[in-house]
Amino acid sequence: MSDKRDEILKIGEDLLRQNGYNAFSYNDISRPLGIKNAAIHYYFPKKSDLGVSIIHRNLQAVNDLDSKYASSSALARLKAFMNVYVESYKNNKVCLVGALAAELYSLEEDVQRELKIMVKDTLAALTNILAEGRKNGEFVFNETPRTKALLIITNMLAALQLSRITGEDDFSIIEKAILKSLKG
Amino acid sequence: MSDKRDEILKIGEDLLRQNGYNAFSYNDISRPLGIKNAAIHYYFPKKSDLGVSIIHRNLQAVNDLDSKYASSSALARLKAFMNVYVESYKNNKVCLVGALAAELYSLEEDVQRELKIMVKDTLAALTNILAEGRKNGEFVFNETPRTKALLIITNMLAALQLSRITGEDDFSIIEKAILKSLKG
C-alpha cells in the first residue's frame, strides 16, 4: 500500500469526521498534498470508493484492537474501546459512524453497506466485552449485554456530537458516568 | 406567516433530517412545491436563513411542549419529551440536533449559533423534568439531573442514527431501557 494512498485516506477521514461526507471534495484532499484532484481519482476512482476504504480501515482498526487486547481484563478492553472515542474528543472529531449515520440516505449504496458491517462488528465487539466482564464479575448491570452495549455506544457516539456544540466537558462527564454504571 | 413559507420549512426540515444539511438544495425543495428555486430565495435569501428558521421552529416546539405539559407529572412530561424522538424513529429521520451536529464545522456561523441555543434549551428542559421527578419521588437515579439528562439525550439522539443502520428495533430497546433505569 503506497504512502500517498494512506495520506489520502487519512486526510479524507479527518475531513469526513470534522465536516461530514458531503462537505469535502477531492480538491480539499489534493491541495494539502500538493497534487491535483485527478490524482485522487487515480487511487479512488469514485468518492464512494474512498468512503468505503475509509470505513474499511476503521473496521480493521477495531478488529486489531480486539485481538491485541484479547487476553486482557474486560475493564482494560472496555477502556481500550472507549479510548477510540476519547481520542476523537481531543481532536474535536465525531466518530466515523456518527459522521456517516446522519447523512445515511445521501450516501452511495456501497458506502451504506460497508457502514452497516462496521456498526454490526463494533456492536458485537462491545457486547462481547460486556458479556465476559459480567461473567467474571468485573461488571454489574441489569440489561442484556447487547442492550448495555447499545446504551454505551449511543452515549459515546452522541457525546462526541453534543460536546462539540455545548463547548463544555460533557464528554468526560458521560465517560465517567458509563464506567460508574458498570460498578456494582 | 404564509402557507408557502411553512411548507418550505417543512420540506427543508424533512430533507435535512433524512439526508443532511449539505445533501439538499433549494431545487429539492422547490420541485415538489411546483415553484422555481429562486422562489425559495424570496423567503429565505440564503440557505443559512433557512437553516436558522428550521432550528428556530423546532426550538419553539420544544418550549411549547414544555408549557403545555407544565402541570403534568414528571413521567408524563418525560414521555412527551421522548415522544418527539419516537415520532422521528417512525419516519426514519434523525433528530435535528443529531443531523446538524455531525456536519457542525461545515455549517454557517449563524446556523451554528442557533443550534447551540437549541441544545442548551433542550438539555435544560430535560434536566428540569428529571430534577422535579426525583424531588417528588417519581424517578430514582444516582447521577446529577444534568448528567442523567445528558445520558438520556445521547441515548435517544444516537439511537435514531444507529437504528437506521442496524435495521433492528434498537430504538425501542433503548427507549425501554431508559424508562426502566429511572425506576427504583
Place this chain on the structure above:
DNA sequence: TAATTTACTTACTAGTATGTAAGTTTGCCA
C-alpha cells in the same frame, strides 16, 4: 534495451449549487 506499468498532470465535460437582478402577474387599498 525495449516494453510496460506507476503515478501522476493537463485539459476538459457536464452537471449542480448558491445567489442575484430584473421583470411579470395578481390582488388589494386609497
Place this chain on the structure above:
DNA sequence: TGGCAAACTTACATACTAGTAAGTAAATTA
C-alpha cells in the same frame, strides 16, 4: 381606477463538483 406591494418567474453569474480522457516522465520488468 391608479398605484403599490406580495409572490413569484426568467435569466443569468459565478463557482464548485465528480468524473474522464489523453498524455508524460520515471521507475520497473522482460
